[in-house]
Amino acid sequence: MTPQLWIAVGFTALLIVFLMITFFIKDTSSATQYKTLRFLTSFCGGVAGIFFAGEALISYSKGMADGTKLTLSGTAGFAVFFILWLTYGHRPDDNAPPNIKMSFPAGWTFEQCAKAIGKSQNSPITFSSFSQEQLDFKLPQMDINAEDINQALNQLKHYIDGTFSYTILQNDGVYTIKVIEG
Known part of the structure; x- marks a missing residue:
């Protein structure tokens, strides 16, 4: 060598x-x-x-x-x-995925807003233990600005006026929103 x-x-x-x-x-x-x-x-x-x-x-x-x-x-x-x-x-x-910035007009339901947030990031949203009344809860006009889907879904809590409470679980890119009983 x-x-x-x-x-x-x-x-x-x-x-x-x-x-x-x-x-x-x-x-x-x-x-x-x-x-x-x-x-x-x-x-x-x-x-x-x-x-x-x-x-x-x-x-x-x-x-x-x-x-x-x-x-x-x-x-x-x-x-x-x-x-x-x-x-x-x-x-x-x-x-990293971009920040989530969305605006929703008054009258959109909780379910519509949550599914739109998931769709914007190509992540399915499922609901657990919700009544149809809770899913159809009408929200006021709002702007969402969040770092990720979890944070965006949590921002919806500010617009439901304590009518119900929920938690968010994530498993393999699928987000499940579950009502907290009580």
Whole structure:
């Protein structure tokens, strides 16, 4: 084994150890930390590619959504760096569902509002132990602004004037609203 190959193996081992540590620590809560992790991962991969391949040329092409084509070419280390940089996954927070912002006119029933909230996020809503009178309870005009479905459904409590009380259970994306007896 040549000294260059030993250095390449060392950088590859460093990359593996680095990724294992970052996987178990999971301290990528801020955008800056995540960008640093993305750069360091790409950099270590690129340096390992430089020492393994040396002068080998690599070309990478990717079609964009608007029809343009992105093409990169360079030495193996350069190419590995950019391939890792471009294909690195998104932070989980980047894929979070948007806030729920809905307006309901006066006269909508409790059942209609709850089902509309669920439908806006593609989550089924079921009802347990409700009477037809409770489901048909007419609500005043209202605006809902919530972080998630659970919070949005809980905001409906402010408009039922204590007529009945309920709890929300979630199981595999299905929300069940259950009347609290009493």
